[in-house]
Amino acid sequence: MDNVITKFKYVKISRKPYMLDCTSYASTEPKEKEENEEKGNKQGKGIKDADREIGKREAGTKLGEKRVKVLFWNVQGLRKKEKEFWDYVGKFDVVGLVETWVQRENWDKLEETLPQEYVWECQGATKEKKKGRASGEIVMGIRKKMQELEKGSYNKNGLMKKVIQLDNNRWEIITVDNKKMEETKINIEKETKEKGDEKILIGGDFNARMGDKGTRIIDKEKGEKRGSKDKANNKEGKILWQIIEEMGWEILNGNKEGDEEREWTYVGARGESIIDYGIVNEEAWEEIESFKMGERVESDHMPLEIKIKGKEQEYEKQERRNERKELEKIIWDEEGIQRYRSRLEKKKFEVKEDIEAMMVELSNLIVEATEKRKIYI
Structure with missing residues (x-):
């Protein structure tokens, strides 16, 4: 179980929203860091897609x-x-x-x-x-x-x-x-x-x-x-x-x-x-x-x-607003990172056989530490 604790200690803190993976627990620190670097490139793809969609609209027909x-x-x-x-x-x-x-x-x-x-x-x-x-x-x-x-x-x-x-x-x-x-x-x-x-x-x-x-x-x-x-x-x-x-x-x-x-x-x-x-x-x-x-x-x-x-006429503006999709975007800023680190240091994980339960607890720490913002596409 020491290896599991070590895994938690070396989770990469990134500005990007990400999902945690618990498929390997005996990895060495360098390998874990490399894997997390690769994850960092893939994390938040859905949000990036939403941002790109907004960019397309901004680059196309102008508001109004x-x-x-x-x-x-x-x-x-x-x-x-x-x-x-x-x-x-x-x-x-x-x-x-x-x-x-x-x-x-x-x-x-x-x-x-x-x-x-x-x-x-x-x-x-x-x-x-x-x-x-x-x-x-x-x-x-x-x-x-x-x-x-x-x-x-x-x-x-x-x-x-x-x-x-x-x-x-x-x-x-x-x-x-x-x-x-x-x-x-x-x-x-x-x-x-x-x-x-x-x-x-x-x-x-x-x-x-x-x-x-x-x-x-x-x-x-x-x-x-x-x-x-x-x-x-x-x-x-x-x-x-x-x-x-x-x-x-x-x-x-x-x-x-x-x-x-x-x-x-x-x-x-x-x-x-x-x-x-x-x-x-x-x-x-x-x-x-x-x-x-x-x-x-x-x-x-x-x-x-x-x-x-x-x-654009007023009724069309309202229709466009109604048609927009609402997404919740995680803001992973410096303040959120510090909150996460502080809570992680205070958190004591009990030795359990249920690894998934421990991962859920860690995931909840991340959710509590981050700010969420609604965006529309």
Whole structure:
């Protein structure tokens, strides 16, 4: 039992929280010190992980900032989507889904099954023929706690608009499901011309191919504008580019962080193409932090993920506080070390067969000597 007492005498006192190990009792002092040095490098890993998590948050979004996330996606049917699909959609604040294949007469029943954190609106599908599946149809959702300025906003076949307020700015977010580009052009122009300082974001499936048009990023090595993976142009693309030029708008594809190479937006049986776009007016350009294609398999079309810069609202601050995890961190300072040493010298351990019980007593000494502080991650 002398060896056990010796083991206690040479426990390394560290600034780091640690757990005691009693697997070996006949070790020599140098070996014990070496083992404890190794432990010291591993001790408090959970607390370190928590500290790293806090560091990540501090290095990312600053306190008081908020990234409003917008999703545009041709989902190729909304019925029978799995939980993973809705978990993904639920990460966004504004959602614009096209090709949902939902007819107006079926909407009320389907709406009851959608995530209740949103206010949903549907543009019913239309059947061009008596037989066959309905085509078109847009479904848009706005997170309930966001400030929507105009309820029941513009809703015309192939176009749906929602108006929200963000940082005292009016944002018009338009989802497009283009079937006839000439008609889409008229609707877009009618809904966006002669605007004031509103910020406009348009996204969706345009069925338009524009090649390299609208590229802004310069390739430093080549000294020229970076190209697009899709070199093709079509009639719809020419009309869409005409709208963009006339309105002085900008294309997000290939021009924002996350999609520097202008990636494919459609990958399916007909090959690869870029036919889904994010487009903004001049007032909104600087407010777009990133634009990228999501990695999903539920559709041949890639989801368009857009982050808008913004300030955190009061209700979001409270939600963030509620979501934080509480941990108890042991503060192993000089005062605590001295308290531990003093109590250890006064403590008399009786010779027992139950080594675990003795270790519990020693562990209690450490707990009593240390200060605890609550931290949140």
